[in-house]
Amino acid sequence: MHVRVADxxxxxxxxxxxxxxxxxxxxxxxxxxxxxxxGAGKTTLVKHFNALLRPGSGSVWVGDWDTRQxxxxxxARRVGYVFQNPDDQLFxxxxxxxxxxxxxxxxxxxxxxxxxxxMALNMVGLDHxxxxxxxxxxxxxxxxxxxxxxxxxxxxxxxxxxxxxxQDFIGVxxxxxxxxxxxxxxxxxxxxxxxxDFCAEHFQRVIVMADGAILLDGESRQVLAQEEILAxxxxxxxxLVRLAKQLGMAGVPxxxxxxxxxxxxxxxxxx
Amino acid sequence: MIQLMQVTYSYPxxxxxxxxxxxxxxxxxxxxxxVGANGAGKSTLAYTxxxxxxxxxxxxxxxxxxxxxxxxxxxxxSQLVQQVGLIFQNPFNQISGTKFTVREEIAFGLENLGxxxxxxxxxxxxxxxxxxxxxxxxxYPLALSGGQMQRVAIASVLAxxxxxxxxxxxxxxLDPVxxxxxxxxxxxxxxxxxxxxxxxxxxxxxxxVFADRVIALVDGALAADGDPQxxxxxxxLVGKTIGQTRYTRAARQAQRSGYWPxxxxxxxxxxxxxxxxxxxxxxxAG
Numbered sequence: 001m002h003v004r005v006a007d008x009x010x011x012x013x014x015x016x017x018x019x020x021x022x023x024x025x026x027x028x029x030x031x032x033x034x035x036x037x038x039g040a041g042k043t044t045l046v047k048h049f050n051a052l053l054r055p056g057s058g059s060v061w062v063g064d065w066d067t068r069q070x071x072x073x074x075x076a077r078r079v080g081y082v083f084q085n086p087d088d089q090l091f092x093x094x095x096x097x098x099x100x101x102x103x104x105x106x107x108x109x110x111x112x113x114x115x116x117x118x119m120a121l122n123m124v125g126l127d128h129x130x131x132x133x134x135x136x137x138x139x140x141x142x143x144x145x146x147x148x149x150x151x152x153x154x155x156x157x158x159x160x161x162x163x164x165x166x167q168d169f170i171g172v173x174x175x176x177x178x179x180x181x182x183x184x185x186x187x188x189x190x191x192x193x194x195x196x197d198f199c200a201e202h203f204q205r206v207i208v209m210a211d212g213a214i215l216l217d218g219e220s221r222q223v224l225a226q227e228e229i230l231a232x233x234x235x236x237x238x239x240l241v242r243l244a245k246q247l248g249m250a251g252v253p254x255x256x257x258x259x260x261x262x263x264x265x266x267x268x269x270x271x
Numbered sequence: 272m273i274q275l276m277q278v279t280y281s282y283p284x285x286x287x288x289x290x291x292x293x294x295x296x297x298x299x300x301x302x303x304x305x306v307g308a309n310g311a312g313k314s315t316l317a318y319t320x321x322x323x324x325x326x327x328x329x330x331x332x333x334x335x336x337x338x339x340x341x342x343x344x345x346x347x348x349s350q351l352v353q354q355v356g357l358i359f360q361n362p363f364n365q366i367s368g369t370k371f372t373v374r375e376e377i378a379f380g381l382e383n384l385g386x387x388x389x390x391x392x393x394x395x396x397x398x399x400x401x402x403x404x405x406x407x408x409x410x411y412p413l414a415l416s417g418g419q420m421q422r423v424a425i426a427s428v429l430a431x432x433x434x435x436x437x438x439x440x441x442x443x444x445l446d447p448v449x450x451x452x453x454x455x456x457x458x459x460x461x462x463x464x465x466x467x468x469x470x471x472x473x474x475x476x477x478x479x480v481f482a483d484r485v486i487a488l489v490d491g492a493l494a495a496d497g498d499p500q501x502x503x504x505x506x507x508l509v510g511k512t513i514g515q516t517r518y519t520r521a522a523r524q525a526q527r528s529g530y531w532p533x534x535x536x537x538x539x540x541x542x543x544x545x546x547x548x549x550x551x552x553x554x555x556a557g
Contacts, residue, residue, distance in 0.1 A: 012414065014411060014414050016414075036446070037418075037446040037448070037449070038416050038417070038418025038419050038422075038444070038445060038446050038449060039415075039416045039418065039419050043416065043417075084417050084444070085361065085363065085417065087361065087363070138309045138310050138314075139309075139360055139361065140309035140310075141309060141310070162417070162444065165443045165444060166309075166360065166440060166443055167309070167473070168307070168308040168309045168311075168473060168512060168514070169308070169473070169512055169513065169514030170308060170512050171309060172473075172514075194418075194444070194445065194446050194447055194450070196447060197517055231448075233446075234446040234447060234448035234449055235446065235447050235448070236447050236448065238517070239476060239516060239517040239518060239541070240517050240521060242541055243517075243518060243521070243541060243544050243545065243548070246541070246545045247545060247548050247549065256517060256520045256521050256524060259517075259521045259524075260521065260524045260525065260528075263521070263525060263530065263548065263551075264530075266552065267530060267551070267552055270552050270553065
């Protein structure tokens with residue numbers, strides 16, 4: 001399902017203008033990472049996708065729905081939003097209740113709710129924690145409960161706000177696998193992230209924001225090499241891109257594998 | 272100086288220890304990074320060093336924890352907080368919620384220390400500038416973005432000028448440049464103020480550049496403790512859930528194919544990687 005944002009502006013009630021005219025189109029099945037400095041408006045932008053915020057001016061469309069004409073409850077059918085801070089999202093006393101809450105409220109049948117909850121807990125690696133209280137888990141695990149609660153809603157669009165925050169090495173790998181899985185299923189996956197290496201490895205398109213507007217928008221390989229423009233919004237190219245550049249290698253390697261290939265070519269070239 | 276001797280700790284109503292027989296000494300002026308998987312005991316160790324355990328969390332603490340030679344369990348918390356500053360993982364837990372501007376929020380700790388007004392104002396200004404949030408001074412703390420709030424939480428503790436600073440993932444919500452700036456600010460505090468720092472972090476690239484020492488925890492016990500390059504390239508730790516930088520991973524790939532210079536340690540920083548790969552091509556290291 002596609003998402004279309006046209007000339008969107010938004011000013012918070014306390015006076016800060018967080019979005020100053022954003023226009024973008026995300027095609028169905030695309031995987032998109034939004035990066036940029038703290039306070040750039042990234043979270044404000046995605047909170048419009050499920051009508052947690054309403055446009056000050058301009059519009060946001062999710063498929064054929066204008067978000068101004070639908071409630072957040074209704075948009076929850078199309079857009080799953082995983083909060084940056086799981087403590088803003090979780091409220092049940094059992095992990096399983098947390099994960100079944102969404103699909104049950106969408107009116108799915110009990111069998112489907114159970115199957116989705118099992119699948120979601122399995123994907124985030126928390127099968128064993130179904131009976132636990134979310135607040136007895138570590139913050140990193142709570143974040144994965146929040147992710148499972150949204151995965152279980154089986155929405156065509158999924159928004160992950162800082163999914164790798166507080167995750168250890170294995171947790172980040174797992175989130176990466178989940179993103180790959182969602183991409184393979186043809187879902188539209190959006191993330192907000194400061195983890196540029198994670199972004200390089202899993203997202204085909206990168207949108208760079210600064211001060212309420214879009215600075216750059218394009219294919220990851222092209223965007224993540226723009227060192228000077230990224231610096232304007234406090235973002236640096238991925239580790240391997242910086243390394244390749246310093247070495248004078250050709251290309252923009254986004255993964256260790258790509259770097260290894262580029263390195264071989266670079267060695268050959270010197271002979 | 273921080274000293275832990277045979278520290279084992281279990282949270283209330285749990286039987287499984289969160290820390291197991293931890294013995295370590297952190298000298299004054301050292302920047303020590305704490306790495307490990309979720310649930311390995313990093314935050315628990317941070318709370319133990321800061322005296323939160325046993326003053327706030329009870330449970331079962333065995334062994335001894337000394338700050339400047341004094342058992343933390345014997346020092347009243349009101350005195351301990353002047354020595355050790357703790358920055359929580361979630362900034363929302365740090366912000367008082369009772370102040371209307373960032374400036375007042377940073378003043379909160381200083382008011383409790385009973386500092387004169389002039390001194391408070393000077394410290395607030397210096398801290399706002401150190402953390403790079405001068406433009407947020409008059410904003411309402413609870414209406415900030417996650418990353419902005421995290422900087423305010425850091426500032427509110429730094430302003431108290433503790434001798435020991437314990438930070439639990441202080442950059443988790445910061446943009447990349449902001450993260451590096453926090454590491455650099457912490458380094459500057461060590462150089463200028465001689466403070467001792469224990470910092471939990473997953474951002475290994477900056478740990479490698481800025482920390483003096485890396486301690487890896489696995490399942491509540493010390494798994495490795497040493498120089499960042501030594502610990503962060505230890506392949507046996509990967510299987511124990513300790514991650515590695517892309518520099519290390521790329522160089523290990525090259526090493527497996529025989530393209531990494533013999534006798535050269537695997538890199539953990541950009542600089543080390545550039546030198547190693549240049550040498551692999553027969554170009555002298557820069």
